[in-house]
Amino acid sequence: MKPKSQKKQRLNKYSKKDSNRSINQLKPQEKLRAYMNELSDEIKIKIFKFTQYPLSLLLTCKIWYYISMDCQARGEWILHNYGKAHALFHALKFGPNFINVGVVQIIIAKDGIISRYFIQRLLMHFGSYDQILLDIKRDYNKGLGNTDQVHSSQTTKAPWASDTPISVFTFLLNEASRKLKTLDLVAKGNDMELFHFLSAGPHIISQARQKLKNNFESLKELILRWKFIPFPPRPKSKQVENLQNNVTEEYPPKDGHENNRQLNVIARAILICKDLVNLWKDIGYYEIVHDVNDLVMQGAVLILFPPIPSYDWNRPDTKGVIQRLSELIELGFDLSHLVILDILQLFEHRLSDIGKTIMDSFVKIRCRTDESKPKFYIDILTGAINPERHMKTTNLWDFLRSYIGEKNDHYYFLEAMGNYYYKDIGNVTIEKNVNTTNVMRKLSLSPKYYNWVLLNFKPHLKIVTASFKDILATRVSIDINLQENNVPNEPISKICDTFKVYCQTYSHTEGFFLPSQLKIICKATSEDIFEPLFKCYLYMVFEIKPEMTSIDIPPKIPDSMNQDDSFKMENVTLMHNSVPIAKDLSKNEPEEQWHVHTDFKKPKEATFLQETAAITEDISKMKNNSKKKLQKQWYKELKKYNDRIINTQSKFDLYIKEFWQILVETEIGRELREKEKDIEKSSNPRVKKYRKPKQYKLGKHSLSLKMLPKLEKNRKMIELVRKRNLKLLVKQNSSTMKTTTYDSTNF
Incomplete structure (x- = not known):
């Protein structure tokens, strides 16, 4: 136990008023400071x-600010x-x-x-530019009309190590000589270029294997003794930005990061001789598998499926691809x-030929672990429809759709789209960001x-x-921003054209526009x-004939496009082996025959057409009910x-006013108006009248949920049956069974 005098001294740091209170009586912020003071510096450095992002931590209080200034804390961070391989590079880049x-x-x-290569690159970029000389050159070239040189002088940026302190620079040179045990660091050399020639970079793959094998000892010395390590690659976001802006890579790069061309040399050498990876790991460069991961995996598939195959090339099968990867x-x-995705996009023009072999290999490799096929498909589609990928063609989407299969393709694409929307795909909140001015809402996915x-x-x-x-x-x-005279930052013609195409194609489809969307549409003027x-x-929707108005309605889409194979069968009892069940769609169960349980004898063949007619009549009634609900x-x-x-x-x-006048004059409008008046006249409109359960006739017999009290008691099973959109296809009656057999095929 600490004496009371020490406790009072500690509490006096926070406030005089709280000097006589214990730590438990302090405010949360003061209590946190007290606990932080009790921690040792070693624990604080580990935290x-x-x-x-240490900046957010050191801004909280002075304790963490002083910790961030400590050399040991910075070095360990x-x-x-x-x-260990890239710590010095990033430390110099921070300035x-x-x-x-x-x-x-x-x-x-x-x-x-x-490494020796690190010192060579440091000597290339150490020191700052003479700004006065650059200004004079710019003015001189401007007078002569050399616009290219003027632009290059204006865009000159300081290299990554130009502002390194002299003390740090000299210390690094001395420490490199001591670590590498040599005074000659070959300051004018270039170990990356040396590695390129030793790994047979100028030769084709067939000749490079033997050449690299002969130079393996020299490569081993370059890595183990001189600690050759390439500089880290640029972040993905920076690479995408450079591609969009058509920025050409220069060597040596002024930002310090290694160019893709040089990293391709490393990846090619690894594909020829994989023992190089173990050599780099021996010196502590474990990040090699991360730095060139994408290039190595893409290169492996490119070697298996070359763009221009040689005369002795043998097409690899799925096993060969899996073995190599x-x-x-x-x-x-x-x-x-x-x-x-990068590999598939690389081969997008050849997917019809080799796509299935490659994709089968990927599925088998990825599904070795706990990852399931549906999750794998959704993750792949999520990346494929990413608008930042800038797909030039739709070959990749077509291939993935055909590979997944037409039965479930829309489900997987829908799940992938949900990752780019604000909320669940079924209830997309389109009101978000519509009211904002000065900022135009962007499409979640590309117009293409x-x-x-x-x-x-x-x-x-x-x-x-x-x-x-x-x-x-x-x-x-877009329309709101145009009203406010706010010029959008991106072209809007593609978005407007896409909207017109959708309206011209699907404006006759039920459920296309929703009543809730009037909240947004009312703000537009176009x-x-x-x-x-x-x-x-x-x-x-209201079945208004074109003769009632002078408006020209576009031609209707063919019925084949509007056919909906799915419909709701409410209050239908499904039986399987005389036990009331509901099929679990999440399980991949084989398709089996489903029976509608009846207590009557086998119907005659003459009643077959009557039964099918009764079912189709019930289906049409359901569709009419859904349309009335929409109306x-x-x-x-x-x-x-x-x-x-x-x-x-x-x-x-x-x-609104014009259409309302037309709607009131129609029969549907009058019916809806009369129903509304009846509801208003009723004393208690909330009281629901008792309704008899719906009965579905199959020939002379009728079925309802009351026929099965066990299923009626189980509410969960009833909800499952009601939610499933089943299509009952009548099959020929079996001569040995006393029940009418149906097959549920569309889920």
């Missing part, structure tokens, strides 16, 4: 080491986050505000690697989803992908309606948004907006 001699000493004492995976390389969805999926599928929700929200956001809804879609929803929403109109001010009010 600091594991923070990914950079070693933990960047590894003189971070690095000093003390930090370098900690890095080297903790086995940080200093497994060898690299054992070394530590990873066949990630991004690597798979939405056009591809339009061409490849039927209109009744949820993937089409979800796509239209995103397009509609973006189109309204006729391109109003006309598909008020002059086409609502006419289809009722739209009627309520339109009436609400029409009642709000006092003085017609906006175009939206004009369209």
Whole structure:
């Protein structure tokens, strides 16, 4: 126990008022400071080491600020986050505000690697430019009209190690000579270029194997003695940015990172001789499998399937591809989803020929672990439809759709799209970011992908309606920004064209526009948004004939595009082996015969057509009920907006008023109006009348849920049966069975 005097002294640091209180009586912030003071510096340094962004930590209080200034804390932090091989590079890149001699000493004492190639690159970029000389050159070239040289002088950036302190620079030279045990560091040499020639870089693959084998001892000395380690690659985001801006790589690069061309030399050598990986691991360069992972895996598949095959090339099968990739995976390389997508995009023009072999190999390798096929497909599709991938063609999407299969393709694509929307794909919140001004809402996915969805999926599928929700929200956001005279940052013509194509194609499909979307549409002013809804879609919903108005309605889509194979069968009892069950769709069960249990004898063959006619009649009734429900929803929403109109001010009010006048004169409008009046007259409209359970006739017999009390008691089973969209296909009656047999094929 500490004496009371020490406790009072500790508490006096925080406030005089709390000097007589214990630590438990302090405020949370003061209590945290008290506990932090009790920690030793070693524990604080370890906590600091594991923070990914230390700036947010050191801004909390002075304690962490002083810890961040400690050389040991900085050295351990950079070693933990960047590894022993690249710690010195990143320390120099952070500049003189971070690095000093003390930090370098900690890095080297903790086995940080200093190589001869690192010193050679440091000597290339050490020192700053003479800004006065650059200004004079720029003015001189401007007078002569040399625009290229003027532009190059204006865009001159300081190299990565130009502002290194002299003390750090001299210390690194001395320490490199001591570590490498030589005074001659070959300052004017280039170990990367030396590695290129020793690994037979200028030779073709067939000749390079023998050449590299002859030079293996020289490569071994270069790695083990001179600690040859390539500089780290650029981040993925920076590489994508350079590709979009058509930035050409220069050597030596001023940002310090290694170019892809030089990293390809390393990857090619590893593919020829995989023992090089073990040599790098022996000196502590374990990051080699991460730095060149993508290039090695892509190169392995390229060697198996060369762009221009030789005369003696043998086409590898799935086993050959798996064997080659497994060898690299054992070394530590990873066949990630991004690597798979890069490989597929690399071969997008040859996927029809070799795509199945490659994809089968990837599936077998990835599914060795606990990853299931559905999860693998969704992850691959999520990356494939990423708008940042900038797909030039749709070959990859077509291939993935055909590989997955047409039965489940829309489900997997829908799940992948859900990763780019704000909420669940079934309830896409399109209202978000629509009200904001000065910022135009962007499409969650590319217009090219939405056009591809339009061409490849039927209109009744949820993937089409979800796509239209995103397009509609973006189109309204564009219209709002145009009203505010805010020029969008990106071209809007593609988005507007995609919206028009969707409206022209699917404006006759039920459930395309939703009543809840009027909240957004009312904020627009463009006729391109109003006309598909008020002059086409609502006419289809309320069955208004074109003769009632002078509006030209676009031609209807063929019925083959609007056929919906799925429908709801409510209150139907499904029996399997005389036991009431509901098939679990999550399990891959074989297709079996499902029976509708009846207590009557086997019907005659003459009643077969009567039974099928009865079922189709029930199906049409269900569709009519769903349409009536849709009409009722739209009627309520339109009436609400029409009642709000006092003085017609906006175009939206004009369209609402005009359509409401037409709707009231129709038979459907009168029926809905009379029903609404009856509800208003009733004393207690919330009381629901008792309804008899629906009965479905099969010939002379009827079925209902009351026929099976066991299934009626089990509510969960009833809900499962009601939620499944089953299509009952009548088959020929078996001569030995007393039940009518059906097969449920469409889930």
